[in-house]
Amino acid sequence: MKIRIINYLKKLVVLFFLLIPNNLHADFFEDITSQIAENPKRLSYGVSVTDINQDGNFDFIVTGFGYLNLALSYENGKLINIVNQKKFSDEFRRTIGVAACDIDRDGYEEIYFLNTDTYSGTKKYSDRLIDLDKGNFIDLFEIEKNQKDLNLTAGRSVVCVDRKGDGNYGVYVANYGGPTRYYEYNDDIIVDKSVQLNLAKVTGGRAVVAGHIISDKIDIFAANERGANFLYKNDEGKFLDVAYEYRVQDVLQNGRGTALSDIYYRGRLDILNGNWGGFHRAYVLKNDIFEDIAKPPFDEPSRIRTVISADLDNDGYDEIFLNNIGEPNKLFRILENGLVKQIPVDIGLEPDGYGTGAAVADIDNDGILELLVSHGESRDQPLSLYKAKVNPQHKYLRIKPLNKYGAPARGATVTLISNLRKHSKTIDSGSGYLCQMEPVAHYGIRKNEKNIKIEVRWTNGKTKMISVKNLNQTITLKQNN
Amino acid sequence: MNFSKTIFRSVIIFILTLSFSNISNSVEKNYYKDLITDWSRIFPDSNRNAAGPKFFKYIIDKDINYEDFIEYNKLYCAVSGSLIDPNSDPDFLFISERGTKNKICGNYYKCCIPCSCDIMKYSEVERMKYKFKDGIKEFFVFTIKNPCNKEDFPNRVNKDYFCDGEKINNKQVYDLNGRIVIGLLHNGKSCRKDDIDFVKSHQITGRFCEFRNNTPIENLEAGMGDIFIKLAR
Numbered sequence: 001m002k003i004r005i006i007n008y009l010k011k012l013v014v015l016f017f018l019l020i021p022n023n024l025h026a027d028f029f030e031d032i033t034s035q036i037a038e039n040p041k042r043l044s045y046g047v048s049v050t051d052i053n054q055d056g057n058f059d060f061i062v063t064g065f066g067y068l069n070l071a072l073s074y075e076n077g078k079l080i081n082i083v084n085q086k087k088f089s090d091e092f093r094r095t096i097g098v099a100a101c102d103i104d105r106d107g108y109e110e111i112y113f114l115n116t117d118t119y120s121g122t123k124k125y126s127d128r129l130i131d132l133d134k135g136n137f138i139d140l141f142e143i144e145k146n147q148k149d150l151n152l153t154a155g156r157s158v159v160c161v162d163r164k165g166d167g168n169y170g171v172y173v174a175n176y177g178g179p180t181r182y183y184e185y186n187d188d189i190i191v192d193k194s195v196q197l198n199l200a201k202v203t204g205g206r207a208v209v210a211g212h213i214i215s216d217k218i219d220i221f222a223a224n225e226r227g228a229n230f231l232y233k234n235d236e237g238k239f240l241d242v243a244y245e246y247r248v249q250d251v252l253q254n255g256r257g258t259a260l261s262d263i264y265y266r267g268r269l270d271i272l273n274g275n276w277g278g279f280h281r282a283y284v285l286k287n288d289i290f291e292d293i294a295k296p297p298f299d300e301p302s303r304i305r306t307v308i309s310a311d312l313d314n315d316g317y318d319e320i321f322l323n324n325i326g327e328p329n330k331l332f333r334i335l336e337n338g339l340v341k342q343i344p345v346d347i348g349l350e351p352d353g354y355g356t357g358a359a360v361a362d363i364d365n366d367g368i369l370e371l372l373v374s375h376g377e378s379r380d381q382p383l384s385l386y387k388a389k390v391n392p393q394h395k396y397l398r399i400k401p402l403n404k405y406g407a408p409a410r411g412a413t414v415t416l417i418s419n420l421r422k423h424s425k426t427i428d429s430g431s432g433y434l435c436q437m438e439p440v441a442h443y444g445i446r447k448n449e450k451n452i453k454i455e456v457r458w459t460n461g462k463t464k465m466i467s468v469k470n471l472n473q474t475i476t477l478k479q480n481n
Numbered sequence: 482m483n484f485s486k487t488i489f490r491s492v493i494i495f496i497l498t499l500s501f502s503n504i505s506n507s508v509e510k511n512y513y514k515d516l517i518t519d520w521s522r523i524f525p526d527s528n529r530n531a532a533g534p535k536f537f538k539y540i541i542d543k544d545i546n547y548e549d550f551i552e553y554n555k556l557y558c559a560v561s562g563s564l565i566d567p568n569s570d571p572d573f574l575f576i577s578e579r580g581t582k583n584k585i586c587g588n589y590y591k592c593c594i595p596c597s598c599d600i601m602k603y604s605e606v607e608r609m610k611y612k613f614k615d616g617i618k619e620f621f622v623f624t625i626k627n628p629c630n631k632e633d634f635p636n637r638v639n640k641d642y643f644c645d646g647e648k649i650n651n652k653q654v655y656d657l658n659g660r661i662v663i664g665l666l667h668n669g670k671s672c673r674k675d676d677i678d679f680v681k682s683h684q685i686t687g688r689f690c691e692f693r694n695n696t697p698i699e700n701l702e703a704g705m706g707d708i709f710i711k712l713a714r
Contacts, residue, residue, distance in 0.1 A: 228521065249521040252564070279514050292518055299514070 028313065028331060029348040029386040032370070037078040039383055042067040043376035046157075046434030047359040050100035050109045050408075053082060054132065058361050058438050060372050061111060062383065063095035069113065072372075074363045079385070088137040093117070093125045096356075099430030101160030101169040102407030103185045108132065109407060110140070112171045112183075114434075116154045120177035120204070126150035127173070129183070129190065140190060149192035153178030157431035159208045160410045161218050163197070164237040165460025167403045167479075169410070174205030174222055174431070198239050203227040207258040207433040211269055211426040212413045214246065214285070216461030218429075221248070223255025223273050248290045253278040257307030257433040260426040261318060263293070264338055267415050267422035272320060274304035274433075280322070284338065298340045303327050306358040306433045309334070312369050314394035314444030316421070319343065323355040323373060348386050354379040361438035367396040367472055369442055395445040398474035401427055401456050408439030409479060413457040416441075420449045445471055512552045513567045520564075528639045531709045533559035533663045534654035535642055537622070541655060546615040551667065558592035559623050559664025560599050560709045565590050572597040573679065574686045575672045576623070579605040579660070585621055586676040587669035596709075598690035603713040606666050609657055621669030624660035625713040635711040643712075 033039065043065040052059045052071045060072040060079065068091050071083040083089065090113070097114030104110065111130040117123050127150075129140040140146055155175040161182075162169050170184035170193065179202050182194040194200035204225035213219040217234035224230065228249035232239035243249045253275035260269040263284050271283040271290065279299045283290035292299075298320070306323040313319070320340065322330040328351045331343040350373070357374040364370065368390050375381035397416070401409040410429040415422060423443065430436035445452075452468045458479050466477070516523075516536070523539045524532065536557040540550060556565050571588035574597055578585045585606045591597050604623040611618060628634060629644035642653050643661060655662040672680075680686045698710055 228527075244521060244525065247522070250518070251521050251527060252517045279511075279517065296509070296511075 026389070027347045028343050028345050028388055029371075030389050031347050031384070032387050033383070033385045035077065035079055036072065036383055036385055037080045041380040041382055043356075043380050044374035044383065045096035045356045045376060046098040046114075046431070046436075047357045047372055047374050048098040048100050048111065048430070048436040049359050049361040049363075049438040050111065050436075052111070052132075054108055057365070058363060060359065060361065060363065061098055061100070062372070062374055063098050063113065063357075063434070064089075064091065065094045065096060065376055067091060069095055069098075072363075074365075077364075079363070083137065085137045087128065087139045087142075088130055090115075090128065093128070095128075097155060097157045097174075097431060097434045099158040099160050099171065099436045101171070101410050101429065102167070102403075102405060103129070103160075103169050103171065103183075103190075104131065105167060105185075105405045105407075107406035112158045112160075112173075114151075114155050114158050114173060116156070116176075118154050120154050122178070123152055123154045126152055127155075129171075145188075146190040149181075149183070149190070151175070151181045151183075151192075153181075155181075156206050157208045157434055159210045159220065159430040161210045161220060161429065162403075162409075162411050162459035163218055163234060163239075165217055165458065167405050167407070167459070172199065172208055172210065172220060172222075174208045174224075175202075176204050176206075176225075178202060180205060180222075197237075198241070199232065201230065201241075203230075204254075206255045207273075208431055209258050209260050209271075209426075210429040211260050211411050212457055212461075213260065213269060213271070214242070216457075218411045218459050221258065221260075221271055221273075223250075223258045223275075225254040225276070227251070229255055229273075246285075246288070246290050248273075248281075248283055250275070250281065253281075256304045257323065259307045259309045259320075259432045261309035261320070261334070262424040263334060265334075265336065265421045265423050267417070267424050269413060269424050269426055272307050272309055274307045274322060275301070276304060277301050280304065280307075282338070282340065293338050294340070297330075297342050298332055302330070305355050306435050308358055308360055308371070308432060308437065310360045310369055310437070311442060311444040312360070312371065313388040314368060314390050314396045316444045316446030316449065321358065321371065323358045325353075325355050325377060327351070329353070329355065329373075348373075348384075350384065353384070354381055357433070357435045359435045359437050360442075362398065362440070362442065365474075367398070395471040397443045397445060397452070397454075397468060397471055399441040399443070399454055399456070400439065400474055400476045401441075401458070402476060402478045403459070404479045406478070409456075409458060410439055411459045414441035415455040415457070416443050417453045417455060418446075418449050419451050420446050440474070510549065510552075512549070513556055513564075516553065516556055516564060524562075526639060528637075528642075529562035531560070531635070531638045531712050532562035532642055533557060534661050535562065537662050537664055538653060538655045541611065544614060547613045547618045548615075550613060550618075551665070554665035555590045555667065557664070558590070558596055559604075560596035561592050563592035565592055571667060572686055573676075573683075574601055575677055575680050576601055576604065576606050576666065578621075579607045579624065579658075584672040584677060585666065585669050586672035586680070587621060588667040589623075589664075590667070594685050594689060595693055597686055598693040599709055599713075600664075601686070601690060602694045603710055604663060605660075606669065607657060607660070609662070621666040622657065622662045623664045623666060624657055624662050626660055628661070628712050631712075633711065635708050637708050638712055 100109040173181040220232040231243040257274040282294035425441040428437035
């Protein structure tokens with residue numbers, strides 16, 4: 001009798017150690033905030049990742065609302081602000097949205113700062129479009145010829161769109177209480193083409209993303225507040241709103257953080273869409289209709305801001321980071337067949353954090369993504385920086401597509417094809433809510449994964465395929481003319 | 482020994498439950514989320530004024546069992562067409578049964594107080610039988626007369642939702658014996674005397690409704706009911 005009871009207890013102990021790690025967790029993140037050299041309390045909003053000083057390395061651009069816009073560059077183990085020029089830092093215009101892309105086709109990205117000095121409707125100060133000219137940051141909107149169509153409406157997010165697939169990026173500005181703007185650089189002048197492209201709708205614009213969503217060209221999904229979402233199908237460079245047909249209008253929800261993500265690991269981009277105090281969506285395309293497959297705990301309402309989908313721990317499965325304001329953040333992992341599993345975290349939870357933005361980038365070039373979280377709005381707080389605790393045996397592969405002008409091919413889709421998956425990622429155009437990720441497709445490699453190929457679908461719909469033999473590297477792929 | 486086995490099994494179940502509790506594949510139904518998700522399909526023009534019948538038709542056309550039908554019908558207001566927060570409390574009221582004029586008592590889920598008064602005055606209930614996935618069930622539904630030949634059809638209501646010419650548009654709303662079904666009376670039953678006394682003495686269904694239902698329509702200022710009244714009177 002006693003021996004049998006002992007045997008049962010042994011089995012229980014084995015089961016305990018097999019199954020309980022789901023709940024008694026080691027922390028997913030490591031807090032590396034101390035790497036930010038100067039990190040005072042401030043009101044920050046959107047974060048973007050671009051190579052601000054054209055040195056070949058990415059930098060975090062952090063907007064300030066009544067505070068300086070920052071360009072945090074990684075130098076000697078620290079993130080240091082490297083720009084103190086007035087046009088860029090611009091303490092007084094209250095910047096909240098930011099996105100970078102090569103608007104003038106010189107191979108380097110300009111930075112669109114969306115300024116908002118009022119909640120809705122007409123604002124006092126226009127936006128800035130920052131270009132680096134012989135070491136000086138200039139605002140292209142301050143040049144007289146570009147002042148005809150200034151954006152003087154409050155807005156939130158901006159996204160870069162290569163609508164014709166020719167490397168000529170425009171900027172979609174999601175305004176609030178006024179018409180959407182779409183700026184393009186034509187004949188050396190910045191013009192608003194929103195009306196002729198069928199984009200000049202008035203709504204409560206919040207988040208906007210662009211990529212290969214439903215066509216071979218760059219489509220746009222805009223998550224709005226107090227009104228239907230927009231899903232703009234690219235129709236030879238113009239746009240047609242098909243949100244109703246694709247069932248993503250979601251009229252009663254108030255859109256926030258949105259990201260393109262391959263939720264089924266099937267080689268296409270679907271949509272993760274957070275809603276403020278509402279149900280978060282995981283839209284997957286089935287028979288020309290987006291079906292929301294989100295279930296608790298992922299879909300549970302929260303005060304959501306930025307949504308990020310990225311492989312933070314290099315295990316080959318994407319995480320979803322939900323950045324909430326005034327309540328704890330959440331972290332999930334996308335498993336096979338659309339299952340989404342919550343990852344318990346203590347570090348990075350930020351129960352008292354007023355998160356307003358977040359972005360990922362491998363800022364220190366070690367093959368692991370860093371996650372920068374900004375805070376503000378109703379409480380001044382410093383930035384946070386996290387990095388996943390990665391199993392040293394995990395390998396990675398980073399794909400950096402450049403367009404024919406040598407600029408990051410924002411909006412292109414990279415797909416990793418192997419014996420285990422067909423996994424697409426977007427080269428982020430912005431603006432999962434005010435923010436924009438690094439223009440690299442970052443993959444962790446799964447256990448026993450082999451026969452890896454990479455396909456890039458460029459913004460014009462054409463594709464390029466390569467085989468990959470060596471891991472733990474960043475591969476730069478250049479688009480042919 | 483049996484005791485040990487029981488403990489062993491219980492612990493395994495507990496651990497498995499813990500292990501999978503944070504996986505987002507729960508099959509628990511969220512009726513409210515369903516209605517929010519499909520709202521644009523129910524109201525393509527975003528006009529839900531007095532459009533409780535659209536909700537009823539959308540719900541009954543779903544391939545569902547009777548319990549689902551009941552739960553969905555707690556989440557919209559038959560009078561205004563508004564969604565109702567989950568876990569809202571209904572008003573207990575009585576209403577006249579069409580044909581018999583018997584008083585039928587039951588629960589009505591409303592968006593706001595005046596709607597209880599309006600539904601008591603301007604609608605009737607009828608028995609309805611319907612085959613769900615789990616069999617044929619009988620229940621009481623609120624109905625209003627065919628409004629399609631009204632000269633003063635309220636202009637804030639989408640007439641196409643209700644009417645195909647002078648006929649009820651049975652592709653959009655449910656036609657029961659030539660009347661439009663606007664919603665479900667929950668737990669409907671013939672009233673007992675104490676039920677009627679309760680309704681009449683209740684501060685809403687009694688005193689407030691008496692006041693509201695004796696106020697000329699042009700003086701009504703509360704609720705969406707004035708639109709509904711113009712449709713249903």
